[in-house]
Amino acid sequence: MLMTRNYFGFIPGYALFWGVFVIALLLFAYRIRQLLQYMFLGQKETGYNSWGKWITTTFAYVFSQLCQLKNFRFKKDRAPLGHALMAWGFFVFVLFYFFFFILAEGFGLAGLEKTNFFYYFAWVMDFMAVLIIIGAGWGLIRRFIIRPARLKGGQTIEALIILLSVFTHPFAFLFNQATVIAMGEAPAGLGHTLLPPFSSWLSHLFTGSALTVIQNWHIAFFWTDWLTVLLVLVYIPYSRYLHVIASIFNGIFEPRLPKGALKPIDLEHAEFLGIPTIDKLTWKQNLDLYACVVCGNCQEQCPAYITGKPLNPKKVIQDLKQQLLKAGPELVKAKAKGEPAPQNINVTLAGKVILEDEIWACTTCGACDTTCPVWVKHIDKIVDLRRNLVEQSILPETAKATLQSIERRGHPWRGTTLNRTDWAKGMNIKTLAEDPKVDILYWVGCTEALDERGIKIAQSFAKLMQQAGVNFGILGTEESCCGDPARRLGDEMTYQAQAQKNIEVLKGYNVKKIVTGCPHCYNTIKNEYPQFEGNFEVIHHTELIGDLLKQGKIKIGKGDYGSITFHDPCYLGRHNDIYRQPREILKELTCTKMVEMEKNRKRAFCCGGGGGRLWLEERIGQRISENRIDQVIKTKAQLVATACPYCLQMFEDAIKTKQAQDTVKVKDIAELIAESSAK
Amino acid sequence: MNMIVCIKQVLDPEAPLSSFKIDPATNTMVPVTSVPFVISPFDEQAVEAALKIKDAKGGKITVISLGVNLLRDVVKKPLSLGADELILLEDPAFIGGDSWSTAYALAAAIKKVGQFDLIFCGRQAADSDSGQVGACIAEILGIPQVSVAKKVEAIDGKVKVDKVTTDGYEVVEVPTPALITVSNELGEVRFATFKGTMASKKKEPIIWKPADIGAEPAKIGAAGRRIKTRKLFQPVRDSKCEIIGGETDEDKAANLAKKLVEVKLI
Numbered sequence: 001m002l003m004t005r006n007y008f009g010f011i012p013g014y015a016l017f018w019g020v021f022v023i024a025l026l027l028f029a030y031r032i033r034q035l036l037q038y039m040f041l042g043q044k045e046t047g048y049n050s051w052g053k054w055i056t057t058t059f060a061y062v063f064s065q066l067c068q069l070k071n072f073r074f075k076k077d078r079a080p081l082g083h084a085l086m087a088w089g090f091f092v093f094v095l096f097y098f099f100f101f102i103l104a105e106g107f108g109l110a111g112l113e114k115t116n117f118f119y120y121f122a123w124v125m126d127f128m129a130v131l132i133i134i135g136a137g138w139g140l141i142r143r144f145i146i147r148p149a150r151l152k153g154g155q156t157i158e159a160l161i162i163l164l165s166v167f168t169h170p171f172a173f174l175f176n177q178a179t180v181i182a183m184g185e186a187p188a189g190l191g192h193t194l195l196p197p198f199s200s201w202l203s204h205l206f207t208g209s210a211l212t213v214i215q216n217w218h219i220a221f222f223w224t225d226w227l228t229v230l231l232v233l234v235y236i237p238y239s240r241y242l243h244v245i246a247s248i249f250n251g252i253f254e255p256r257l258p259k260g261a262l263k264p265i266d267l268e269h270a271e272f273l274g275i276p277t278i279d280k281l282t283w284k285q286n287l288d289l290y291a292c293v294v295c296g297n298c299q300e301q302c303p304a305y306i307t308g309k310p311l312n313p314k315k316v317i318q319d320l321k322q323q324l325l326k327a328g329p330e331l332v333k334a335k336a337k338g339e340p341a342p343q344n345i346n347v348t349l350a351g352k353v354i355l356e357d358e359i360w361a362c363t364t365c366g367a368c369d370t371t372c373p374v375w376v377k378h379i380d381k382i383v384d385l386r387r388n389l390v391e392q393s394i395l396p397e398t399a400k401a402t403l404q405s406i407e408r409r410g411h412p413w414r415g416t417t418l419n420r421t422d423w424a425k426g427m428n429i430k431t432l433a434e435d436p437k438v439d440i441l442y443w444v445g446c447t448e449a450l451d452e453r454g455i456k457i458a459q460s461f462a463k464l465m466q467q468a469g470v471n472f473g474i475l476g477t478e479e480s481c482c483g484d485p486a487r488r489l490g491d492e493m494t495y496q497a498q499a500q501k502n503i504e505v506l507k508g509y510n511v512k513k514i515v516t517g518c519p520h521c522y523n524t525i526k527n528e529y530p531q532f533e534g535n536f537e538v539i540h541h542t543e544l545i546g547d548l549l550k551q552g553k554i555k556i557g558k559g560d561y562g563s564i565t566f567h568d569p570c571y572l573g574r575h576n577d578i579y580r581q582p583r584e585i586l587k588e589l590t591c592t593k594m595v596e597m598e599k600n601r602k603r604a605f606c607c608g609g610g611g612g613r614l615w616l617e618e619r620i621g622q623r624i625s626e627n628r629i630d631q632v633i634k635t636k637a638q639l640v641a642t643a644c645p646y647c648l649q650m651f652e653d654a655i656k657t658k659q660a661q662d663t664v665k666v667k668d669i670a671e672l673i674a675e676s677s678a679k
Numbered sequence: 680m681n682m683i684v685c686i687k688q689v690l691d692p693e694a695p696l697s698s699f700k701i702d703p704a705t706n707t708m709v710p711v712t713s714v715p716f717v718i719s720p721f722d723e724q725a726v727e728a729a730l731k732i733k734d735a736k737g738g739k740i741t742v743i744s745l746g747v748n749l750l751r752d753v754v755k756k757p758l759s760l761g762a763d764e765l766i767l768l769e770d771p772a773f774i775g776g777d778s779w780s781t782a783y784a785l786a787a788a789i790k791k792v793g794q795f796d797l798i799f800c801g802r803q804a805a806d807s808d809s810g811q812v813g814a815c816i817a818e819i820l821g822i823p824q825v826s827v828a829k830k831v832e833a834i835d836g837k838v839k840v841d842k843v844t845t846d847g848y849e850v851v852e853v854p855t856p857a858l859i860t861v862s863n864e865l866g867e868v869r870f871a872t873f874k875g876t877m878a879s880k881k882k883e884p885i886i887w888k889p890a891d892i893g894a895e896p897a898k899i900g901a902a903g904r905r906i907k908t909r910k911l912f913q914p915v916r917d918s919k920c921e922i923i924g925g926e927t928d929e930d931k932a933a934n935l936a937k938k939l940v941e942v943k944l945i
């Protein structure tokens with residue numbers, strides 16, 4: 001029976017159907033228009049490219065729910081599965097309502113319901129409805145009864161409306177179907193004996209009732225069903241349901257930069273640096289804000305948040321979003337009049353909307369970006385906020401000193417007693433100035449050249465290369481800081497000056513291939529120098545050591561370290577996907593057992609030294625490095641191996657301050673292999 | 680307020696000792712490429728002192744530097760911080776001077792600039808550490824001089840200077856024009872902003888030769904030198920570490936005290 005053929009008093013059913021539908025669509029469109037206006041207050045975006053190609057990828061990711069399921073293993077409450085069930089149900093429901101409500105009821109294509117297509121669809125929907133009830137029920141229990149920490153503060157009316165609507169809607173649907181079946185209409189009466197089990201089971205409730213009574217029930221359930229659907233439709237753009245739409249576009253327009261790279265600023269033409277006010281975000285950065293679903297995954301992974309710093313990546317995104325929605329109306333008005341936005345509304349972000357302590361706490365570890373199901377980028381915004389602070393000369397004293405040191409001396413290690421070639425004394429290592437005809441340039445990096453502990457890595461790695469007969473050279477005094485700390489502390493000017501200087505030197509020697517032991521140099525030269533026409537093949541020392549081992553050019557001896565664990569440096573792992581090589585090398589060490597920390601690979605916990613934090617004081621909360629050393633100690637490993645001079649230094653300090661020297665040691669992979677092959 | 684700041688380009692005083700080499704035959708430093716040139720840190724503080732007054736009272740800051748091969752990225756730094764003009768006394772004839780001949784040239788340049796209320800110098804240059812140029816300039820120009828300032832405030836026609844002493848500071852007032860040498864106690868210097876740096880890139884320094892400032896050739900550079908360097912050398916510091924033992928902590932302390940008396944340290 002088509003509802004829309006009924007009359008309610010003198011109002012025809014279809015008028016009512018379309019009436020509420022159009023009202024809902026208008027409310028929906030009004031809000032979407034508003035959101036788009038706010039979004040396009042934003043600046044030009046240059047990060048994405050060939051977006052057309054990403055449509056399929058994004059949809060595949062969303063339909064398979066990999067966006068959620070990638071986090072499945074790590075969530076004790078199995079929330080990603082709950083979401084996947086709801087999402088799959090949602091997709092199927094959207095199709096169902098399109099065919100059998102809009103086309104069949106709205107456009108009167110009654111024939112659609114008399115087909116096998118409808119019969120089979122009804123079967124699918126029957127199960128979907130039940131799965132959604134389970135998924136949403138689980139969501140309600142989780143959010144309002146179990147309350148995991150990452151959802152703290154998320155017990156809002158909004159969350160309740162969303163979950164309740166998702167939860168009750170399948171009931172309305174099932175009862176609606178049950179009444180149809182009870183009336184003997186499709187999917188009944190199509191000649192199939194097996195009817196969708198749940199709705200036909202519910203239809204028994206109506207056995208023995210008069211047809212008119214069932215019809216009245218049907219009317220009630222049909223409208224409940226349709227109105228819940230419309231309620232959800234309207235509520236989408238007014239709530240964080242918005243992610244249903246925004247996340248898909250966010251995936252399609254995701255900046256296609258290498259993962260570890262930050263976007264350059266065109267310093268010649270820039271009128272401002274970073275994001276001084278909300279209208280200076282790019283439209284894509286605004287889209288990020290719309291896409292965020294406040295799931296708290298990023299918060300749960302953030303080392304700064306975990307150790308009690310004021311930074312919470314979820315809150316950063318939400319605070320920016322609130323500011324966009326708050327300032328949006330006035331900004332749109334001002335833009336239409338061609339006037340500058342009023343300053344009391346378009347407030348400075350850094351220091352007002354996002355506090356300085358939040359901004360400087362980030363290690364740019366990338367845990368947040370990696371775990372986010374809807375492609376939200378946090379690091380770009382945090383660094384943009386820093387860029388703005390640096391422009392105003394508001395930065396921690398130690399950051400100032402570091403940046404000045406890079407700018408003046410070409411290295412961040414102010415006060416070092418070493419110069420760039422001291423570590424190589426007596427090792428017979430040539431510089432490119434002495435002999436430019438080498439197969440590979442060893443880019444030593446400031447920390448491995450100028451820090452007392454760091455030089456041991458350089459010495460070990462150089463020894464290994466010499467043993468294997470690799471024809472390599474160094475730049476010596478011509479090497480200058482790659483610029484990573486400057487860029488990540490927000491000083492783009494100093495960064496670009498360093499990049500240009502180095503690229504010039506490298507091109508001058510016609511360098512083609514570079515190996516480095518520092519993941520920060522690796523990331524910068526490999527992923528960021530191409531922005532300034534510096535294209536070099538860059539490998540990390542773990543890659544080269546791995547190859548040399550495979551080729552039998554270095555022999556590994558005994559490595560009696562007992563049990564050993566590996567700490568993934570963020571800029572090697574998460575930012576550059578090198579997880580396998582270091583582990584393969586460590587496996588070669590005989591007499592040594594390899595154990596993993598709970599947080600490893602993609603979900604490794606930062607050492608606390610990235611993002612320029614190595615040079616900043618860590619005054620609030622627990623030290624990130626000490627937290628990580630606690631994780632090492634938990635595995636009972638006697639040694640933690642790493643492959644980054646920053647991590648090494650952070651852990652050396654943490655082990656000392658924890659007075660854990662007798663429990664655990666830290667070494668770089670190059671040191672371990674060099675020691676063992678000397679035995 | 681018209682201000683002039685004299686800045687000197689020096690080899691990074693914080694570079695590790697091992698980077699410096701001395702040629703004992705000529706008593707000069709062997710040029711090294713690995714140590715960058717910087718503005719002498721006390722001079723940066725002199726610039727900061729001038730900028731603070733400009734912030735409070737407005738005015739014009741002219742920066743003067745004497746030398747050869749002055750790196751533009753280095754000497755233009757004050758422009759990116761807010762100084763208005765940069766004059767370089769750049770000519771081979773200026774090479775090899777001493778404090779007096781340097782001050783003579785700088786004073787000649789200052790006279791050519793003409794209008795000034797305050798001249799700032801660093802308390803001493805971070806390379807040769809003589810601390811004389813400022814005083815010599817004041818002498819040549821016949822104006823009062825206050826040395827080792829940690830705070831400078833302009834109050835109509837006068838300046839109030841907090842001057843560092845061994846056990847505190849002394850507050851003095853001088854009428855302008857005057858010369859002030861600035862010490863590190865002034866505190867942190869500001870950080871160049873992006874806008875300032877970009878603006879300074881477009882600004883070109885004014886270059887004056889000895890003839891432009893009317894300097895007598897015999898009084899500048901090596902020709903004007905009155906000081907002769909007898910010996911330039913790197914002192915060898917030898918440190919020996921001795922651990923003082925003892926049965927108990929009290930014994931150790933007593934032994935340490937005895938030892939210190941023995942070597943006449945207490």
Ligand SMILES: Cc1cc2nc3c(=O)[nH]c(=O)nc-3n(C[C@H](O)[C@H](O)[C@H](O)COP(=O)(O)OP(=O)(O)OC[C@H]3O[C@@H](n4cnc5c(N)ncnc54)[C@H](O)[C@@H]3O)c2cc1C
Nearest residue numbers: 685686687744745746747776800801803804809810811812
């Ligand atoms: C290119 C160059 C080559 C030199 N070669 C030699 C050499 O071969 N042999 C040798 O003995 N000395 C040499 N000198 C040192 C120099 O000639 C003087 O000794 C020095 O410039 C002034 O004395 P001071 O360093 O003792 O300055 P101080 O009296 O310690 O300086 C005090 C303040 O005076 C101002 N000031 C000093 N010098 C300058 C300057 N050049 N420009 C602007 N302001 C300044 C600064 O504000 C400084 O903080 C050279 C200097 C330069 C720049």
Ligand code: SF4
Nearest residue numbers: 302362363365366368
């Ligand atoms: S990059 Fe790391 S430290 Fe920074 S907000 Fe994300 S998770 Fe936190």
Ligand code: SF4
Nearest residue numbers: 292293295296298372
């Ligand atoms: S930014 Fe991403 S991970 Fe963080 S709360 Fe929003 S949707 Fe979740």
